[in-house]
Amino acid sequence: MPSPSPKATMHDVSRLAGVSTMTVSRVLADPDVVSEATRIKVMKAIEQLSYVPDRVAGSLSSRRTNFITAILPTLTNSNFADTAQGLAEAMRPADYQLLIGYTMYRLEEEERIIRAMLARRPDAIVVAGTTHTKAATEMMMRAGIPIVEIWDTPEHPIDHAVGFSNYEVGRAAALHLLSLGHRRIGALGSRIDSDAKDLRGESRLAGFSSVLREAGLSDELVIREGEAPVSYDHGALTLGILLNKAPDVEAVFAVSDISAVGALMECHRRGIKVPSDLSLMGFGDFDIARQCVPAITTIHIDAELLGRRTGELLLQVLGNRTASESVTTSAVNVGFELVSRETTAPARAKR
Amino acid sequence: MPSPSPKATMHDVSRLAGVSTMTVSRVLADPDVVSEATRIKVMKAIEQLSYVPDRVAGSLSSRRTNFITAILPTLTNSNFADTAQGLAEAMRPADYQLLIGYTMYRLEEEERIIRAMLARRPDAIVVAGTTHTKAATEMMMRAGIPIVEIWDTPEHPIDHAVGFSNYEVGRAAALHLLSLGHRRIGALGSRIDSDAKDLRGESRLAGFSSVLREAGLSDELVIREGEAPVSYDHGALTLGILLNKAPDVEAVFAVSDISAVGALMECHRRGIKVPSDLSLMGFGDFDIARQCVPAITTIHIDAELLGRRTGELLLQVLGNRTASESVTTSAVNVGFELVSRETTAPARAKR
DNA sequence: ATGAAGCATGTTATCGATAACATTGCAAAT
DNA sequence: ATTTGCAATGTTATCGATAACATGCTTCAT
Structure with missing residues (x-):
């Protein structure tokens, strides 16, 4: 040393x-x-x-640590990494330091992390998701600091929220595929009866199903298999399951571009032509989706902006802290955008 | 609230x-x-x-924060995200919390971050890279805590090091392409005369060049263009420059798989067949390299393992802290592995 | 002149824990 | 019976800053 x-x-x-x-x-x-x-x-x-x-001493004395806890499913997903970076960027001028924890998509792990983080006396908590264990919710409510739930639009936010509606994302995806004339439509997601579950992905599937049913179609081709986070292999695997179940499937929505890419590669391997034999779309607008050949239709989320917006909201809330008791609970919707590329095309004339 | x-x-x-x-x-x-x-x-x-x-109070009293500072170029590169995750994973059982900062490949930013982080009184510092500003080096030397430089093999480590030789990576890449019989060989990297520079990427280029010269070849086709971090566009752009300069180039090494993918896509667009017209390889073994069609030859780094090893080293050093004065400075080499896939093939018979 | 207002600085009292040493009590050893 | 030793707990003194209030000295309006 x-x-x-x-x-x-x-x-x-x-x-x-x-x-x-x-x-x-x-x-x-x-x-x-x-x-x-x-x-x-x-x-x-x-x-x-x-x-x-010595900020440790300073924090003890002033009762402000300038720490912001950020709890995300994983850092390994570029969308969440972008959000973390955007958040850090926005908070940096005010000299806030991020305390990042990742849950591996496990709610119990989230609870554990929240408990551990609270001991560090953060000035605020940012947490991905709107579903938490009972204990986790209580701890956050009692913490007496601003809480921001991100990456979805909670019906009953604990405090603040910045995100978009995953349910509506699913609906938009289904509507897109329907509008192309497809009728035999499936989706690829992960299980939610396991320890590690992607509840936001599940919301997207739920929205997707809702549109299918409204159109009088069945949602039996919505496949849920494997643990979160999804992987390329997940896409390949679940597409296989889907094709097994319905060789005549015309269009598929994957809850993540990662899955979509895996599915696309599986199509290459099986000689299935995309989009002429099968329309395919994903979610997240990962770099790879744009670079694939053919480029993948997807739903774009400005993850970094989401992080930055969260930061801006926090700066405002933290600034006013002493002022008018409490800033009203607020919910920011950053929206999303369907990006139509080369993997989705109109249905061919009926065979 | x-x-x-x-x-x-x-x-x-x-x-x-x-x-x-x-x-x-x-x-x-x-x-x-x-x-x-x-x-x-x-x-x-x-x-x-x-x-x-209240760990703030506890830290002040015990003079141990259980914070580990991790300074990386960016979180947006999955390799670094993996390293962060591996490090966090290894340190978690001992209840250490990561304080992550990212430099955007800028040395001045690294210095700024180190200064800011030291005020948080971390128990150790992990920093990517072996080149630092003078002030940064001094601050770390004086901090009186273990320092681990990662992601390269420093000649004169400040304290400890865990990594691999980027120079040797470059050499291995060049040797691979040479062994396939290629003679007209280029490389794609980023500039190092800008603010944001990838010094590890530069080491790889240097190693690459050294082999070319030893083989009696010129290294004029080693292209350096654009700021770090590289992107898909970087790969496409620099490949264009290279092709402009040498339409007859037979083999190319990109300092990152990201660039390699961009270059591969550019080949698709230009109708250049890989590997029959052009051999292509990258570095990092990103998921996308394996999933591309054709799958990209690359050099694999076990980034998560690198992080975990770093964590293990730290646990040992921090555990012994009071014991035998100071554990000897150590350097761990985690090595790398060339993964030969479909984008590199033997040179065709001379035209 | 003279007191009010304000600027620049100092004093005192914590903030919430832990290290290090001190004490107490009881069991085992002699 | 007396000592020794250890296990369990308590006491005291920080750790390094900042909040809140106090003080002293200018300056300026009346």
């Missing part, structure tokens, strides 16, 4: 500069209230001692 | 349980030294008050 140089404290700085610690603190926190002469003296002393303030 | 319930302190718990705060502290930190009877009393009080310990 590198040479442990003796750490200077604020007290050391204050002595060297010939002022009180409070003045040093002010120079760091609010330079304008200090006269220029002393500010310079203090800065020089800080420089000279290579003083690094 | 949800109802701010009054927060119980350890003192409240101790009073309710009829013991001292020290006993409560011990129940939480080291249950075995407390008698079962009091442990139960205390646990009940904790439960009853919904007590959540």
Whole structure:
């Protein structure tokens, strides 16, 4: 371990500069209230001692850590990584630091993480999803800090929400495929009776099914198999199941582009032509969806924007904290956009 | 904001349980030294008050935060996300929390982040890369905590290192292409005279060039264009530049699979057959490289393992901290593996 | 002149835990 | 019976900052 140089404290700085610690603190926190002469003296002393303030002590004293807890299913999904980055970006100017936890799509893990994070006394919590264990919900309600649920539109938000309707995403996907004239329509998702479940993906499937039923079609081709998170293999596998069940399927919606890509590759392998034999669409607008040949029709979410919006909301809420008791609970809908590319095409004339 | 319930302190718990705060502290930190009877009393009080310990206070007192700072170029690259996840996973059992910062491939940003992070008094720092600003290096040396440089093999590590040789990766790539009989060989990388530079990618290019020169070939087809991080577009763009310069190029190494995919798609668009017209390989073994058609030859790094190894090393070092002064500086090489797939093939007979 | 207002700075009292040492009580050893 | 030793718990003194209030000195209007 590198040479442990003796750490200077604020007290050391204050002595060297010939002022009180409070003045040093002010120079760091609010330079304008200090006269220029002393500010310079203090800065020089800080420089000279290579003083690094101790935010742990500062946090204890001020009761503000400037930590924001962000709880996501995984970092390995580029959409969530983008959200984390957008959030971090938005909070950085105000000097907030993200405390990231990931749940692996498990609610019990989410609860565990929330409990552990609360001990770090974050100034706010951002959590993906609107479904939590009872204990988790209670802990967040009692925490006395702003809570933002993201990546969906909760009916009864705990506090604030920034997201879009996964249900409507599913509906939009189904409507798109219907509008192309397809009637034999399926979907690829993951199971929700396992430990690790993608509840947002499930909402999309639910919305998808609802449209099929309204159109008088069956939703029996909505496949749920495998644990979240989905993978390329998941797409290949579930497409196989689907084809087994209904060789004549005309159009498929995958809950994630990752699955969609896997399904597309499986089509290549089986000699199924996309989109002439089968229309295929995904969700998320991952880079790969655009780069695939043929490029995959998908639903675009501006995940980074979602993160940034969340950050902006938080800055506002945290800024007003002392002001008018509590800012009204708010819900921001960032929407989504269906991006029609090459993997979906009108149904061919009836055979 | 949800109802701010009054927060119980350890003192409240101790009073309710009829013991001292020290006993409560011990129940939480080291249950075995407390008698079962009091442990139960205390646990009940904790439960009853919904007590959540304050780690901020605890950290100040114990001078251990259980924070590990991880500084990476970006979270948006799945390799780095994997490393972060592996590291977090390894440290979790010991109750360490990751403090993630990302530099956007900028050294000045790295310095800024290190400075900010040090104020949080992390127990260790993990940083991607072996090149840092002078100030950054000094800060880390003086911090008096373990430092681990990852994702490369530094000649003079600050403290510890876990990684692989990017230079050797470049050499392995060149050797592979040479062994297939190619003579007209190029590479795709990013510029290093800009703010955001990928120094590890540059090492790979350097290793690549060295082999070409040793084989008596020119390295004029090693293209450096665009800022890090590279993108699909980067691959397409730089391949265009390369083809412009040398329409007869036979084989190409991209510093990242992302670039390689972009290049492959550009080949599709231009009607260039891979690998018969052009051999192509990348680096990183991203999921997409395997799923592409044809599947891309690449160099595999077990990024998650790299993270986990780093975590294991840290646990060991942090565990021994008080023991034998300082564990000797160590360097772990996790190696890499060339994965030969469908985009590289032997050179055709001379035209 | 003179008191009010305001700027710059200092003082005092925490913030909520843990380290280190001190104490108590009881069982085993002699 | 007395000592020794250990197990279980308590006491005291920080850890390094910041909030809130206090003070001293200018400056300016009347």
